[in-house]
Amino acid sequence: MKYIFYTIILILIGVGTGGAQNLKCIDASKPGPVVISGQLKMGNSGPEGKELEVNNHYLTLNGKPIIPVMGEVHYSRIPKEQWEDVLQKMKACGVNIIASYALWIHHEEIEGQFDWSGNKDIREFAKLCAKHGLWFYPRIGPWCHAEVRNGGTPDWILTKTNLKDRSNDPVYQQYAEEWYKQLGLQLQGLMYKDGGPIIGVQLENEYRRGKGGEAHIMWLKETARKYGFDTPLYTVTGWQNGSVPPMEVIPLWAAYPDAPWADNLRRNEDKKDFLFKKYRDTDAVGDNVQQDRGAYIDYGAYPYFTCEIGVGVMNTDHRRLQIGLRDGLGLIMAKIGSGSNLPGYYMFAGGSNPLGQLTTLEENREETGYYNTNPVISYDFQAAINESGRLNGPYHEVKKLHYFLHEFGDRLAPMVPVFPEDNADFRYVVRSSGKAAFIFGMNYFRHHQLETQKGVQFEVKLAGGTVTFPSKPITISDGAIFMWPLNFDLENISLNYATAQPFCHVGNKWVFIEDADASPEFSLKAEGLSSVTASTGKVKEEDGNYLVSDIKPGVDCEISLTGADGSERKIIVLSKAEALNSWLLDAEDGGKAFFISDADLYANQGNVFAFDTKPNISVLKLNADGDQNFEKYAYQLPEKQLQVAVEKVELLQNAAFLKTSAVDVLDSKSILRHRFFLKEFSLNNPSEVKRAQLLIYADTDCKVQLNNRWVNQPVTPGELTMLDVTGYTQKGENKLMIDFPFEAGDQAFAAELQVEHFNSNRIEFATNQSWLMKDSYIYPSFLTGYGGFSAPEVVGRREIAGEEQLANQHYTFSLPENYADGLNNVYLQIDYTGDKGKLYFNQLLVADNFYNGDLWEIGLNRLHLPLDAQPLKLEISPMPANSRVYFDDELAQEAATKALVNKVSLVPEYRVSVAF
CATH class of the missing domain: 2.60.120.260 (Galactose-binding domain-like)
Incomplete structure (x- = not known):
């Protein structure tokens, strides 16, 4: 190619837009991988014509390579009424495998009492996945982690004296087998072989016992099969000395943008997971257990699949993190570029922990001895779909990749990664079949500003010749993440290269997206073409190729291709912003439809819905064929104004002040008498008391008794006092008594008893006329009775000192x-x-x-x-x-x-x- 030759000469002498030469060379001409099938001992591959099978590199559906996208959402952490909404949003992002932990403690918190109702109805959740054309992948433990109490193991298991959990101990096996049995009953008839959505199961989680744990994993697999889990896939987590019985299960891999579990208070800057690398394991998940990287797994025998790539992470009590919009995209691009053929996210949709009957169900260091303390309710995870149900920024970033994988995964899956030797200054890799390829580039690293790479060109050797691109050196800025095709087929028209990412193909329209700062350009073989025109930029024909350069991406940017046979095709090149707002959804006719909108979209049974916090919504729809590319649909909805008035609550604001003085003048007849206040209250919550506090303000000295025991803590007159009465309360009926020795004048008190249970229920008992009063020389006692009490006198509020000490x-x-x-x-x-x-x-x-x-x-x-x-x-x-x-x-x-x-x-x- 003469123009390429001249360009290289200019670069060598330092001429061109990018400055000095920065040529990246790689030989990707070797043929694709040796595919080995049948060595993995999986289950039934499914109905005829829909067989889902796996080889040592990728999945196939009816024999065709596919790269599905798996995203985690926990049905038990979302109200049942919201399941459909979140599933539709996941599908709209290109997720087609729904993974979910089945958390044992959520279903059998109390031994022998299984709960499959409401948001714990796993069967209905699986059927809803099927309704929307989604595969379901339950991760059935028994131990799951998931930042759940005991990793999902019920308390009653761990309190048994003669039991070793997560092992082949016969006692533990008895209980674990019952758990699998109950799950099998719930999901009976929903396996893929039965026409159902369940394509696989994950056994256990993070079982880091190497060879020593393989026997237990094998027992779990056999037990799962015993109770009906006959599926195309069986998987385990493989990282950090994972237990992987050879050929019996597929190890899956992970990467997170940060480590909320880290046992330090340092900024986490050493994130090698943003690099393209041959090694599948990670140094930064879990508790940093390290083993020889090739000691226990033959990578060549298994496909490279992931199950825990984080677009976000949770916040813990000791680490409060803010995850960037592109952190998740950087991680998943690094994995895909390195050869992964199944992106699996954890979490893709955040949720909220249900409350247990006996305890809260979050991971909690103080109560369970685990690594972290997490919020009681929130499991937002800074996920692609927030706990609130709103689409988060990373959702739109990874959506661009997902659409590409669904459209062109059959091309990418058979390609192997080829790692360059000069990968230190600028990270890139090529996935190649020998004849065609994709180049992946990454100039992004969390918490780091990377050096801008100037004068960049790539030289990739393929079986049909060497491709050098782009035509002029370019600048790769900090933050760039891109994927460009080489020898890409556009229905019998060959695209030599494009410096833009393929996005989708609808009708005779091919959509590409801008994904780097340099202006995209396209080089097409002239063979098979009669003409090439562009709405922006320049078109140049030379040496049997068309070069389209200097184009300006946008909805009006189109490259028109007329074939030698008169056929018409169009390449539409969208800007970065338009790419984020693009949607590829199911069409009513069973096909697909492409949209651009800054509102959020999803499809439900062929109908498209748009939702936004702005009442004016507009949507562009791509015409699959024809001259006009987009039609616009605009809607102006009635705006609704919602106001909320927030009032700050002063301490004891809801408590009545009760008169404690009984006489105007203290004399010899009254000096030894007392005014007693009695509050009877019930604590019939199924959970134990976690914390009980008495907040009290009194003008004069007093003593507090709770359940016939005097509280050995002083109340300071004239100041707000907080008494810890946790150890004095009891389940069932309680009696609180406050003793005020007689004082003369206008004296009063107010109090509020605050009781919090281990299941987070909180009850407050503020002073009112149910706090009965009695004047007596004799102390009321459980031995002599509590008769003679009557309603107290309510008086005016007091100015309260000491409030600043109680800062909530x-x-x-x-x-x-x-x-x-x-x-x-x-x-x-x-x-x-x-x-x-x-x-x-x-x-x-x-x-x-x-x-x-x-x-x-x-x-x-x-x-x-x-x-x-x-x-x-x-x-x-x-x-x-x-x-x-x-x-x-x-x-x-x-x-x-x-x-x-x-x-x-x-x-x-x-x-x-x-x-x-």
Whole structure:
């Protein structure tokens, strides 16, 4: 190619837009991999014509290579009524395998009492996946982790004296087998071989015992099969000395953008997972167990699949992280470029922990001895779909890759990675079949600003010759993540290369997207073409090729190709912003349809819905054929204004002041008498008391007795006092008595008993006329009885001193009547500073948050509660100044020491059915 030759000469003498030469050379001319089939001992591959099979490199569906996308969402962490919404959003992002832990403790918290109702109805969840054309991949433990209490193992298992959990101990096996049996009954008839959605199961999780754990994994596999799990795939996690019985299970791999479990307070800057590499394992997941990297797995025998790539991570008590929009894309591109043929995400959709009957169900260091303390409720995970149900920024970033994999995965899957020797300064890799290839580039690294690479060109040797591109050296800026095709077939027209990512193919339209700062260019073989024109840029024909360069991406950017046979094709090149707003959805006729909209879209049974927090929604639809590329559909919905008034609650605001003085003048007849107050209350919660506090303000000395035991803590007259009475409370009926020796004058007190159970239920008993009063010289006693009490006298409020010592801040507000009418959802946004936030509805904790500097958002649909005009209580606690907590955001760390709510807002979300 003469123009390539001249370009290289110019580069060598330092001429061109990019400056000095920075030529990246790689030989990718060797043929594709040796495919070995049948060596992996998997289950039934499914019905005839739909066989799902696996070889040592990739999956095939009816013999055709595929690269599916797997995303994790936990059915038991989302209200059943919201399942369909989240599944449709996952599918709209290109996820077609729904993975979910089946968490034992969620289903059998109490021994022998299984619960498969409501959001624990795994069978209905699996059937809903099938309804929407999604495969289901249950991860059935028994131990799962998932930041759940005991990793999902019920407490009652671990409290048994003669049992060794997660082993072939016969006692443990008995209980684990029953768990598998119950799961099998729930999912009976839903296996892939039966026409159902279940294509595989994961056994155990993070079973890092090497060869020593293989016997247990084999027992789990045999037991799963015994109870009906006959599936095309059996997998385990392979990282860090994983237990992988040879050929019996497929090891899956992981990578996360940061380590919320790390046992330090340092910024995590050494993230090798953003590199293209031959090694599949990771140094940075779990507790850093290290083994010889080739000691226990023959990589060549197994395909390279992942199950835990994080577009986000959770926040823990000791590490508050902010994950970048492109961190997840960087990780998954690194894996795909390195040869992975199944991207699997954890978590793809966040959720909320259900509350147990006996305890909360989150991972908690203090109660269970695990690594982390996580929020009681929130499992947002900074996922692609937030806990609120809203689409997060990373959702749009990874969507671009998913569409490519669905459209062109059959081309990529058989290609092997070829790693260059000069991969130090600028990270790139080529996946090649020998004849065609894709080049993956990465100039991105979390927490680092990378050097801009100037004067870059690539020289890739393929079986048909060497391709040098682009035509002029370019600059690769910090943050660039890209994937470009070489020898890419456009229906019998050959694209030599493009410096833009293929996106999808609809009708006679081929959509590409800009994914680097350099202007995209396309080189096409002239053979088979009669003409090439472009709406922007320049077209040059030379040496049997058309070069289209200097184009400006956008919806109006098209390259028109006329074949020698008169056929017409178009290449549409979208900008980075338009790529983020692009959607490839199921069409009503069973095909596919392409849209561009800054609203969010999904399809349900062929109908397309758009939803946005703005009432004006517009959608561009690509015409599959014809001259006009896009049709516009615009909707103006009635705007709904929602206001919420937040009131700060003063301590003891809801407590009545009760008169404690009984005489005007203290004399010899009254000086030894007392005024006693008695509050009888019931604690019949199934959970034990975790914390009980008595907040009291009294003008005069007093003593407190609870359940016939005097509380050995002083109450300071004239100041607010908090007494810890946890050890004095009991299940069932309780008696609280406060003793005031007679004093003359106008004396009073107010109090509030706050009781929190281990299942997070919180009950408050504030002083009122149910706190009965009695004047007596004789102390009431359980031995002599508590007769003679009557209603107390309520008096005016007092000025309270000492409130500043109790720094938790409390707020209350109510949602407007019919706030959700006519809306798709309403998001409650809380702009606050502090350590942690908790939101209560009556006695229930319904949402919580570990502050990291970001806005706290709650999707009210996800709460699934009757909230119209009902009071909600918000508690914000400050972080002590000497707390040992790491923050990505240093300003947030300083702000966290002050508990303050800046603003509470309601954001409506509108939805419209797009009519074509």
